[in-house]
Amino acid sequence: MTxxxxxxxxxxxxxxxxxxxxxxxxxxxxxxxxxxxxxxxGSGKSTFIRCINRLEVHQEGQIFVDGIELTNDVxxxxxxxxxxxxxxxxxxxxxxxxxxxxxxxxxxxxKKQSKSEAExxxxxxxxxxxxPEQADKYPGQLSGGQQQRVAIARALAMKPQIMLFDxxxxxxxxxxxxxxxxxxxxxxxxxxxxxxxxxxxxxxREVADRVLFFDYGQLVEAGTPEHFFTNPQHDRTKLFLSQxx
Amino acid sequence: xxxxIQRPTRPPFYRDVTVLKWVFQIVFLIGIVTxxxxxxxxxxxxxxxxxxxVSWDFMARPVGFQVAExxxxxxxxxxxxxxxxxxxMLRVTISGILAATILGVIIGVSRLSHNWLVxxxxxxxxxxxxxxxxxxxxxxxxxxxxIIPDIVVDETSDGSLKSLFGLRLLPEGxxxxxxxxxxxxxxxxxxxxxxxxxxxxVGAVAALYAYRWRIRLQEAGxxxxxxxxxxxxxxxxxxxxxxxxxPVMGIFGPVFGFVAAFFQNTPIIIFQIVLAGLxxxxxxxxxxxxxxxxxxxxxxxxxxxxxxxxxxxxxxVASGLALFFxxxxxxxxxxxxxGTIFGQEIGLSQLFTGLExxxxxxxxxxxxxxxxxxxxxxxxxxxxxGHVITRAYFALWIGVVLYTAAFIGEAVRxxxxxxxxxxxxxxxxxxxRRSQLLRMIVLxxxxxxxxxxxxxxxxxxxxxxxxxxxxxxxxxxQVGQTIxxxxxxxxxxxISWMAWYSFVSLTLSAIVNRWxxxxxxxxx
Numbered sequence: 116m117t118x119x120x121x122x123x124x125x126x127x128x129x130x131x132x133x134x135x136x137x138x139x140x141x142x143x144x145x146x147x148x149x150x151x152x153x154x155x156x157g158s159g160k161s162t163f164i165r166c167i168n169r170l171e172v173h174q175e176g177q178i179f180v181d182g183i184e185l186t187n188d189v190x191x192x193x194x195x196x197x198x199x200x201x202x203x204x205x206x207x208x209x210x211x212x213x214x215x216x217x218x219x220x221x222x223x224x225x226k227k228q229s230k231s232e233a234e235x236x237x238x239x240x241x242x243x244x245x246x247p248e249q250a251d252k253y254p255g256q257l258s259g260g261q262q263q264r265v266a267i268a269r270a271l272a273m274k275p276q277i278m279l280f281d282x283x284x285x286x287x288x289x290x291x292x293x294x295x296x297x298x299x300x301x302x303x304x305x306x307x308x309x310x311x312x313x314x315x316x317x318x319x320r321e322v323a324d325r326v327l328f329f330d331y332g333q334l335v336e337a338g339t340p341e342h343f344f345t346n347p348q349h350d351r352t353k354l355f356l357s358q359x360x
Numbered sequence: 361x362x363x364x365i366q367r368p369t370r371p372p373f374y375r376d377v378t379v380l381k382w383v384f385q386i387v388f389l390i391g392i393v394t395x396x397x398x399x400x401x402x403x404x405x406x407x408x409x410x411x412x413x414v415s416w417d418f419m420a421r422p423v424g425f426q427v428a429e430x431x432x433x434x435x436x437x438x439x440x441x442x443x444x445x446x447x448x449m450l451r452v453t454i455s456g457i458l459a460a461t462i463l464g465v466i467i468g469v470s471r472l473s474h475n476w477l478v479x480x481x482x483x484x485x486x487x488x489x490x491x492x493x494x495x496x497x498x499x500x501x502x503x504x505x506x507i508i509p510d511i512v513v514d515e516t517s518d519g520s521l522k523s524l525f526g527l528r529l530l531p532e533g534x535x536x537x538x539x540x541x542x543x544x545x546x547x548x549x550x551x552x553x554x555x556x557x558x559x560x561x562v563g564a565v566a567a568l569y570a571y572r573w574r575i576r577l578q579e580a581g582x583x584x585x586x587x588x589x590x591x592x593x594x595x596x597x598x599x600x601x602x603x604x605x606x607p608v609m610g611i612f613g614p615v616f617g618f619v620a621a622f623f624q625n626t627p628i629i630i631f632q633i634v635l636a637g638l639x640x641x642x643x644x645x646x647x648x649x650x651x652x653x654x655x656x657x658x659x660x661x662x663x664x665x666x667x668x669x670x671x672x673x674x675x676x677v678a679s680g681l682a683l684f685f686x687x688x689x690x691x692x693x694x695x696x697x698x699g700t701i702f703g704q705e706i707g708l709s710q711l712f713t714g715l716e717x718x719x720x721x722x723x724x725x726x727x728x729x730x731x732x733x734x735x736x737x738x739x740x741x742x743x744x745x746g747h748v749i750t751r752a753y754f755a756l757w758i759g760v761v762l763y764t765a766a767f768i769g770e771a772v773r774x775x776x777x778x779x780x781x782x783x784x785x786x787x788x789x790x791x792x793r794r795s796q797l798l799r800m801i802v803l804x805x806x807x808x809x810x811x812x813x814x815x816x817x818x819x820x821x822x823x824x825x826x827x828x829x830x831x832x833x834x835x836x837x838q839v840g841q842t843i844x845x846x847x848x849x850x851x852x853x854x855i856s857w858m859a860w861y862s863f864v865s866l867t868l869s870a871i872v873n874r875w876x877x878x879x880x881x882x883x884x
Contacts, residue, residue, distance in 0.1 A: 168788075168789055169788075170785050170788060170789065193791060193793070196788065196789065196790070196791040197791045199789075200789070200790075201786075201789040203782060203785065203786060203789075205782055207780075207782035207783060207785065207786035208786070209783065209786070209787075209801055209805075210805070210881050211804050211805055211808075211881060220790070220792075220800065221790035221791050221792065224792065224796055224800070225790065225791040225792060225793075225796075229580065230578075230579045230580065231580070253881065255881060266786075269790065270789070270790070272790075273790060273791060
């Protein structure tokens, strides 16, 4: 593990019953790096990033986040979750809370910030994702794109070092994809460490430092976007890219 | 370029939706009134043929029977007998709702448990209880109690009573079980209880303020809330202090006396005018509210035919009520306590006179600790010693509680399962602990799904208490039946039953609906 590796995965394996979803994944991510994971559905890419904040439990191998190993130790899991923000495909905003309450819930209850402090930062975040006027509405009153931007703000409210994005634009109307991608690009520019599972090749090409191709629970190929989109090595990668580009 | 717009001609009235709607509504209304009027007059005529004129006289006359349990066992009038039935019914309903809720939540959560044994036990419970008719279960529990061995008075030694369970944990003579039911030590309220209850009402208000104060501090970030702990502490403090300080509430005695005198001495015409005013004001409020709801930024929205009908109904009913209050002084007199209802003086004035005498009474402790006792040759429990749970009460109570809890359990389980998995994941992802996640994310969302079906179960429980007649529990149905067996006045009794159960059901569902509205998710 180099000094800079903020995420370090070694031989991560995971089974769902008989089905092996991850067949030994090794990955190091350095601070400030933007990693985009692509691959066919069922290839284990979502499962993999969900292992990083322990929404799924890996059964073999090791995962270190910021030097802390993910084990069954509740204290480690809590420490890592405070440091890792996540944005889901289906937003998963809390429908019974206002936008502001969605954002300030964790800072108040997990980080024990005062309400005023948390709200001030929440307002700043809403400003950054471009919807400051929606603070007192409920998630059901917002469009999909707006909801996903709130989800990003909610994750950022914990001031995480790492952000995980699990197909953040897949559930959006085409015309709303851009507003979410713009918010993510902004974040990448600011130096956030990001792992993004997506099918948006344009985003991968423009923003990624590294692109990973997953298939059949394995990391098949990794490289810079340039290498990846112009000169892929593996046949499987070539096939995948030929089908989607 | 303009084309000539063809003005729509007004359709003939028999094709005009507006006209048709009005005609149907009015015809329907007249139809309903007619049907009920006919049914009523037929049955009155038929009863008259059998020399049974419908009359409410039994309400005021003494009744010649004893009620098995209640606030009095020797009611002075038919009205008081029904009142005993009503309070008995409420006793089962209120304690039953509380117990069924607690048990139901435990059962529902157990069914979601990953603990195999707990999970299966809850499943077996639900499947057994739900599939046996409630009537059978109530009879079953009655039989269970009736086969408990009777109490043996040990006359060979010191004549002391052997209690069934008291041998190890409790001193002998504290808890009894016999075919007559159960008895246990109790804090028996004495005359000071009214002042104490008054004191506790003040305490409840204080606890509410304590709760809000802690939440405010928490939101300002200066302290952990522990709001429930604080308000609970305030309540306990009031309960303890009130045990000694309750005579302070005696100052309210004269106040209540003044109110009673006011209702007694003010000329009746003033109350008539006030009530008529309230009816008109209420209608005005309803109409205004409805019109405000329909108001668009551009001005008053277009009223549909339904709106017109609704507003017209409100106005007609209100003016009818107002006229009734103005022309009929009798009912108004009864309400304020200057007259009688069914020969009973039970108006507002009498209510406050009662409160005056109860609050002005200065006494010792509000409660006395009392042990159960056996009374007489048949090993009955003494009525005023300890707390007695009769066989009938127990059988009905345990029957409706177990039965309703099974359904509440299923509603709870369904509600928790209906919260999407993504909510839990999102909660974990932002770092919430499992307990925080349950309290702040899962339960609030599950609760709004659970509330409507559970509200229905509360209604069912209230109505199912009428099955107590199977074990001769003296609720309003059993008492009413005894009355009409004696007097032959079936129609007034059935009307009383229906009025009472409708009142309870409508009150309960109004509470639940109100709550439900408050919890509704905001969406576009």
